[in-house]
Amino acid sequence: MGFPEVVKRIEDLRDDSVQFLSRICSIPALGPENAGIGEMAKYIVVKDEVLKLKPDEIIELPAPDNRVPDGVRPNLLAIFNGRDRSRTLWILSHVDVVPVGELRLWDADPFQPHVEGGYLYGRGVEDNGQALAASVFAVRAVRETAEFAVNVGLALVSDEENGSLFGLDYVLRTRPDLFGPHDLILAPDAGSKDGDVIEISEKHLYHVKFTVSGKQGHASRPDKCLNTLRVASHMIVAIDEALHRRFPDTDTFFSPPESTFEPTKKDSNVQNVNTIPGEDVFYFDCRVLPQIDLADVLAEMNSTAKSVAERFGAQIRIEEFLRSESPHGTPADSPVVIELAQAIQEIYGVQPRPCGIGGQTVATFFRKKGLAAAVWEKIEGWAHAPNERILVDNLVGNTKVFARLMI
Ligand SMILES: [Zn+2]
Incomplete structure (x- = not known):
């Protein structure tokens, strides 16, 4: 049986995959x-579905965390043997979600x-359910109609939304042996509307905090005070201009192509309008092209901020x-990128291009270990x-792309 049968099976399973998701x-x-309270209740349902697929190996790596009632954050790795056992196609998705935010902005119950x-x-449903369901149903469709060409590993992890310490980071710390240099590692946790972007590289992420100290007092007597909001305002403008002047490099591989330096958070200062603030705290969020040394960014911030502080x-x-x-980054000519690009082109008829992004994804954990990982959805x-929301057509289409990589 070949790929057309797998595709047919995926289409027949359309309603089942929507129901599962x-x-x-x-x-x-x-x-x-x-x-x-953690991921356990959802994880049990996911695991049940995976067990029905009769994996050849099941590895559970619960990360101890006494902040949740179960005492652990669950992680599951299910491996299905292929003809070629020398390498594994890993598809990693996360079970946890972010809060609903403002409930009144939803038109229906989010859960x-x-x-x-x-x-x-x-x-x-999108983050990260679509990928999770697509990977599970790709395995199911192949299991029922064909044979896996390589080993297939489903990695279902916790704690992605808060840093992965109890998720992928824990998995890689406790079982680094599970992932090899020849494996194809896919983390479908970011993507584009056309499905034409494969993320293989990320900018440095750098948050810097600035605390300006002056002298608080009555707003009618600025002559007796040192207004830190004024100093901070000058400083933000000066740092903003200095960083953009010093680091103008662009790399069209990334979107946006330049390093970004954004003043973001500002801690609150005085409670009332008629007090001159004597302390102000602000932050910069920087996404820096990988070829730039963060020590140089910090040095530029230091010298600019100091000269403004001295002036006042x-x-x-x-x-x-x-x-x-x-x-x-993951090399653009690594097998995972090439095979994925072929599968995307076959299913969606688009020519995907490798690119870099400003955000950071779980792929960073693999790349730090020298493993090639691609991010696509x-x-x-x-x-x-x-x-x-997700387009159900994308759920089905992505299932086909994953299945294409499996046979
Ligand atoms: Zn996510």
């Missing part, structure tokens, strides 16, 4: 940072998924808030938004 997305799976006009609505006679403290340097782009 609806069922798992009716169970909230929020981490403790989001006042949730009662429903189909309307070709879309399935609900929290988690204020004190400035600069701290690294978050520094996540990107590892080398055809999605509508509703992750984390109210009325999150």
Whole structure:
């Protein structure tokens, strides 16, 4: 039996895959940072479905976490043997979701998924349910009609939305032996509407905190105060201009092609309008092209902020808030990228291009270990938004792409 039978089976299973995705997305799976009780209830349903596929090997790696009632954050790796056992096609998706946000912005209950006009609505249906269901149903369709060419591994992990410490990071720390240099690793957790973008590289992520100290006092006596909001305002403009002047490099491989330096968060200062603030705290979010050294970015911030502080006679403290340097990207000619591009072209008729992004995905954890990982999905782009939805056609199409890689 060949691929046409697999495709036929996937199409026959269309309603089953929508039902499965609806069922798992009716169970909230929020981490403790989001006042949730973890992933266990949803995980049990997912695991049940995977067990029905009779994997050749099941590895459970529960990460201890006493903040949740079950005491663990579950992680599952299910392996299906292929003709060629020397390498494994891994498809990694995450079970956890983000909170619904403002409930009044939703037109329906986020945890009662429903189909309307070709879309399935609900929290988690896109991020990351579509990928999870597609990988499970790709395995099912191949299992029922054909044979796996290589080993296929489904990796279903927790805690992606809050840093992966109890998810992929835990899996890689406890069982680094599971992933080899010849494996094809796919993390379908970001993508584009046309399905024509394969993400293989990411910018450095850098958050820097600035604390300006001056002198608080009555707003009618600025002569006796040192207004830190004024100093901070000058500083933000100066840092913004200095960074863009010093690091103008562009790389069209990335979108956007330049490094970005955005002033974002501003801690609140005084409670009342008639007080001059004596301390102000603000932050920059920087997404820096990988060829730039973050030490140079920090040095530029330091010298610019210091000269503004000196001009006004204020004190400035600069701290690294978050520094996540990107590892080398996945080579554009690595097998996972080439095979994936072929499968996408066959199913969707588009010519995918490898690219880099400013965000960071779980692929970073693999790349830090020197493993080639690709990020791809055809999605509508509703992750984390109210009325999150997927096109059911994409669920079915992506299932075919995954299945194509399996046989
Ligand atoms: Zn996600």
